[in-house]
Amino acid sequence: MELEYISIIAAAFTVSAGAIGPAISEGYAVARAMEAIARQPEAAGPLARTLFVGLAMIETTAIYCLVLALLLLYANPFIQQ
Amino acid sequence: MESPFVTHIAFMLGPVPISYAVVVTWGIMAVLTFIVWLSCRNFKTFPRRWQTAIELLVTTIDEQIGDIIQDKNLYFLPLIGTLFIFIALANLIDLMPGLSAPTAVLETPAALAVIVFFSVHYVGIRSQGVWGYLKSYTRPNIIMMPFTLLSQITRTFSMMIRLFGNIMSGQFLIGLLLAFAGLLVPVPLMVLHILISLIQAYIFAILATVFIAAAMADET
Numbered sequence: 001m002e003l004e005y006i007s008i009i010a011a012a013f014t015v016s017a018g019a020i021g022p023a024i025s026e027g028y029a030v031a032r033a034m035e036a037i038a039r040q041p042e043a044a045g046p047l048a049r050t051l052f053v054g055l056a057m058i059e060t061t062a063i064y065c066l067v068l069a070l071l072l073l074y075a076n077p078f079i080q081q
Numbered sequence: 082m083e084s085p086f087v088t089h090i091a092f093m094l095g096p097v098p099i100s101y102a103v104v105v106t107w108g109i110m111a112v113l114t115f116i117v118w119l120s121c122r123n124f125k126t127f128p129r130r131w132q133t134a135i136e137l138l139v140t141t142i143d144e145q146i147g148d149i150i151q152d153k154n155l156y157f158l159p160l161i162g163t164l165f166i167f168i169a170l171a172n173l174i175d176l177m178p179g180l181s182a183p184t185a186v187l188e189t190p191a192a193l194a195v196i197v198f199f200s201v202h203y204v205g206i207r208s209q210g211v212w213g214y215l216k217s218y219t220r221p222n223i224i225m226m227p228f229t230l231l232s233q234i235t236r237t238f239s240m241m242i243r244l245f246g247n248i249m250s251g252q253f254l255i256g257l258l259l260a261f262a263g264l265l266v267p268v269p270l271m272v273l274h275i276l277i278s279l280i281q282a283y284i285f286a287i288l289a290t291v292f293i294a295a296a297m298a299d300e301t
Contacts, residue, residue: 049148049287056284060239063246070253074084 007076011069018065022058029054085249088186102183109170109183138166145287150294157293160200164193165286172248172278176271182278185249187241194241197289198233205296214296240288247281 033051037044089101120131128136142162147154168184175182183189205214218229251274258267 046148049145052280052284053287053291056243056281056288059247060243063243063250066250067242067246070085075086 003079007072011072014065014069018062022062025058026055029058085253102186102189105174105180105183106189109167109174113166146290149290161286161290164289165282168285169279169282172282173275175252182248182252184244185252187245190241190244194237197240197292198237201292201296204293208297240285244281244285247277251277
């Protein structure tokens, strides 16, 4: 029973901690891309494509944390169903 | 809420269980084939409605691929274009009442990522030969070889998890909000989910193109 409470708290902590890093870094990446587009508006197409791919790469860490939290909640290997 | 990791078995085909996602995938394949057959029956020089739409879609995808792989874009158009159109439709299919996206279970993104994994190696061996492709793994230095080998596996894995996680979390969030609040509250999230679905299909196709281009570009 204790293990279930611990895994619920751990799942919430995983999502919240895993959202902070990608949020800050995505904001940084978008801000830099905005600066670059403002400086060179004709390069907006390649910049946007690279930005999307980069954002997807950054976002993967947050998605890993989400999947880990859902694994803790629904398919926890340490709790016998 | 039920677990997003369980697979629902629709029916048994002899000893093989056919899951619900596979049935939806077959339905999408049938619909896509039918639409393309219907619009490509008689091509004209001055296109009508359906032909114009198909031509617009295909030329747009072709231009996007051509921005990354300069001269061989026609060779990769079937693979990348099919990936994009299929994933976009598979992500958006859960807007239809009663259907759920096949990309929101783990098997379909895994299958798509495995397709990309094998086509990267196929293209690499085709463009540089077996020995040249194997030698490209030792390219900056022989010490880096474990990391390049590891990155082949991790990027396939991350492609799978990215598509699955984004689509599944969107569905999960909408379901959770629907359990808390009433009828019209999840609508803004559903609009956001449409955007995320299209962006994920775009990113999957672009990443597949980038990986294939990286396997080809080592020949110089």
